[in-house]
Amino acid sequence: MDASTLRVGPGFRLADADPGSTPGFATEGRRSPKKHGTAELESHVGRLAELQERLFAASTGGARDAVLLIVQGMDTAGKGGIMRHVVGAVDPQGVVITAFKKPTEEELAHDFLWRVERRVPAPGLIGVFDRSHYEDVLIGLVRSLASDEELERRYGAIVDFERGLVERGIRVVKIMLHVGRDEQKKRLGERLERPDKHWKYNPGDVDERLLWDDYQTAYQVALERTSTEEVPWNVVPADKKWFARLAVQQLLIEALESIDPQWPAADFDVEHEKERLAGS
Amino acid sequence: MDASTLRVGPGFRLADADPGSTPGFATEGRRSPKKHGTAELESHVGRLAELQERLFAASTGGARDAVLLIVQGMDTAGKGGIMRHVVGAVDPQGVVITAFKKPTEEELAHDFLWRVERRVPAPGLIGVFDRSHYEDVLIGLVRSLASDEELERRYGAIVDFERGLVERGIRVVKIMLHVGRDEQKKRLGERLERPDKHWKYNPGDVDERLLWDDYQTAYQVALERTSTEEVPWNVVPADKKWFARLAVQQLLIEALESIDPQWPAADFDVEHEKERLAGS
Incomplete structure (x- = not known):
């Protein structure tokens, strides 16, 4: 697939991005795009694994x-599905996943970028952030946890911070999984239907859902303010799980190939x- | 397979364990045990994944x-193969791997169990140690980095420490991958033959190899002193990679099943x- 269509450039409008679409993936003449997409995901696992091993090996040099x-x-x-099916296909020794939760007291005592x-991944590693510093501008805006002035400061601080990462040799791949409002309702409903999914449900999820439009606005602003030439955002339509996984895998592979x-x-x-080994 | 045969009990002698054997795995009438073993490994991935998800879910409750x-x-x-092929088949969000290297200055300033x-894994997680506190009694003995008295103290401290883990609700699974001397020579030789494997080779590997018998003795002592009823060692013959992976997977599954x-x-x-969601 061609992932370049997912990049957020000037004039991008989130409201125009269809969460059910599969941009960059050829569906013509394919009776089951899902089947093709899943097969393509599987077929790239070896390539991703080799690139990861090379990345790690290079760091030892x-x-x-x-x-x-x-x-x-x-x-x-x-x-979670991205973590399991895309990141999970990579050698776990070369990956460090961080799930950012509600900040602790200690974390709140520092600037939002401290934690x-x-x-940030060490040389040779693939770091993965499940949520990130962007929560501090998203929830920050929606829940008015920060003043306008502070939010302005944060957009700027994020751009500087990420530019600094690039200068240190870190390829930063930013993904927004763009799920639709109806699809979210369906997925939350499934969690309520199945007792083995109840643990994934939190009443707070509906509270956040009631602020849907505010969150979309907050994402739009964040995308505008922090999608740069060096570290662009990618908006990945996410109603079709197979497509989102394939797209993220592709973006990860491209980042490694650019290295x-x-x-x-x-x-x-x-x-x-060889002589020493022979005599041992 | 039946992994109970791998447990180290009273009178166990490492020298009698054949690194090329496949104890507990039925080979009779099977033309390719490797093929069967690999298929068995694959067939258990779903079971392991479900147990891991339950472990994580239970911790949220x-x-x-x-x-x-x-x-x-x-x-x-x-x-490394265990990490990739056994641990790597588990949701990476539920696993934390730690590779213990030569201790840092800071680590050396503390007791050997500090790092x-x-x-130690938090509730709900599977922690994996690639090397561990056992290096402090193995290299400690072989390289005389610790006095006899200090080594004695460490065996006792390890038994106490691991008992404490069990009391905190942590199932501890201890694996010694038992590779044969000839097989090691072959594998090191392969690393020297292939330029894409050179990064895995370290001249120190041959230095350690020259102390082979001393290491076997150090393992024998460590197994005797620290294999307890509550936290037994498992010696896994490792010349056949497919067997070692299957055995470790089985031991991991049994630990989860015991929970x-x-x-x-x-x-x-x-x-x-459901009502709130319907109205959102």
Whole structure:
């Protein structure tokens, strides 16, 4: 698939993005796009695995590159599925997932970027943020947890922070999983129907849902203010889970390909070691 | 397979354990045990995934249970493969892997269990140790990094520490991947042959290999001193990778089954929430 259509550029309007669409994925002549999409996801697992291993290997030779995947979205948008089916297909030794929850007392005592900076991936690793510093401008705006002035400061601080990451060799991939309002209702309903899904449901989810339009506005502003040439946002239609997973996998692969990590050269005398091994 | 044969009991002798064997796995009448074993591994992935999800879910309802998988073994014994193929099949959001390296200055300034305690899994999680506090008695003995008296203290401290974990609700699964001397030579040789494997090779690996018998003795002592009724060791023959993976998966499944985690009951009024959702 072609993921470039997902990039947020000037003039982007979230309200015009269809959560049920599959942009960049050829559906013509395919009776079951889902089947094709799922097969494509599976077929790229090996490529992603090799790129991840190269990234890790390169870091043992001194390379500083890393990848940071930031995943945002409304409740039920499919963040967990991305973790299981896209990130979960990568060697777990090379991945560090951080799920950002409501900030602790200690975290609130620091600037909003403090807890995020501590979870930036080390060289060779793929860091994954399940929610992120963007909550501080999204909930911040919707729930008026921060003044307009403070929100302005935060948009700027985020852009600076992410530019700094890029300068340190970190490819930042920002994903908004764009689920539709009706689809969310359906998914929350499923959690209420099934006793084995009750633990995933929180009455607060409906409270947030009642602020749907406010959240869409907050996302629109955040996308406008923080989608840059260096670190663009990608809005991924998420009503079709198979499509969202395929799109995120593709964006992750492209980030790794842009690094093009190489196996490091041996820092020892290979022939000499072969002799030592033979005599051991 | 029947993993109970792998348990280290009184009178166990590591020297008598064949690294090329497949105890507990029925090979009779099977032309390709590897093919059967690999298929069995694959067929249990769903069961393991469900148990892990239940473990996590139960913790959201207040359960304190967790699992700690400790993986030890000589270089090339297959620790990385266990991480990729057994642990890697579990939802990465429910797993925390820690690879213990040579201790840092800060870590050395504390007791040897300090850095380990910090990585004990929280309720609901599966913690995985790639190497562990056992290095402090293994290398400690082989390289004389600790006095006999200090080593004695450590065996006792480990038994106490692990008993404490069990009392906190943590199932501890201890695995020694038992690779043979010849097989190690072959695997190190492969790393030297292939440029894409050079990064995995370290000249220190041969230095350690030259102390093979000392390490086997150090393992024998550690197994004797720290395999208890509550937290037994399991010695897993590791020359056949497919067997080692299947055995570790089985031990992990059994640990989770002994917990038998349950979906937590809803802590909200389901019918009321359905109404709220309908009206949102």
